[in-house]
Amino acid sequence: KNEVEQSPQNLTAQEGEFITINCSYSVGISALHWLQQHPGGGIVSLFMLSSGKKKHGRLIATINIQEKHSSLHITASHPRDSAVYICAVQRTRQFYFGTGTSLTVIP
Amino acid sequence: DTAVSQTPKYLVTQMGNDKSIKCEQNLGHDTMYWYKQDSKKFLKIMFSYNNKELIINETVPNRFSPKSPDKAHLNLHINSLELGDSAVYFCASSQASGLAQETQYFGPGTRLLVL
Numbered sequence: 398k399n400e401v402e403q404s405p406q407n408l409t410a411q412e413g414e415f416i417t418i419n420c421s422y423s424v425g426i427s428a429l430h431w432l433q434q435h436p437g438g439g440i441v442s443l444f445m446l447s448s449g450k451k452k453h454g455r456l457i458a459t460i461n462i463q464e465k466h467s468s469l470h471i472t473a474s475h476p477r478d479s480a481v482y483i484c485a486v487q488r489t490r491q492f493y494f495g496t497g498t499s500l501t502v503i504p
Numbered sequence: 505d506t507a508v509s510q511t512p513k514y515l516v517t518q519m520g521n522d523k524s525i526k527c528e529q530n531l532g533h534d535t536m537y538w539y540k541q542d543s544k545k546f547l548k549i550m551f552s553y554n555n556k557e558l559i560i561n562e563t564v565p566n567r568f569s570p571k572s573p574d575k576a577h578l579n580l581h582i583n584s585l586e587l588g589d590s591a592v593y594f595c596a597s598s599q600a601s602g603l604a605q606e607t608q609y610f611g612p613g614t615r616l617l618v619l
Binding site: 432434438483485492 | 548
């Protein structure tokens, strides 16, 4: 069983919809990362968080340490948000990755 | 002014060959990483160096050897390439902060195909 589970695996949304991607993990962590991989393959780090909530533009990431759960929200989704979103947890010097959520936003 | 650069972007080679992938970052970060992304798009960390010192060394065949000549460079040398080594290899860097590394900056990836 993977230490990091993401859901859903695939997600199709209409432009403008509010999107939520979930990440659950089973190990104690020092930080959680959300990454975005574009269709062309490039990877961008969206957030690193260890508690609470962070917001960047239309993206919001939350984490609940007690429940070992994080969510990534996208408000007013746009076709350019189409990408694979990867959750990764860091346990001091160890990293564990989820299998990714493939998001397609239709105009 | 690319922050994290990798060369080459594409690498096609025969089984049994030895090849190297280079990575350089100009962000002044003290930690660098190598990741492998397989055909199912699953990302897995291979190595991490902090100030030229190896700090993460996951279960990776001995044929893979990282080399860090200085903290701005982390090269990956692969001996006796096998078909299963075909993947996309990403380099990344970050600044250490307490127990957690800060935001990672990724290179564009090197697509390796072993024939």
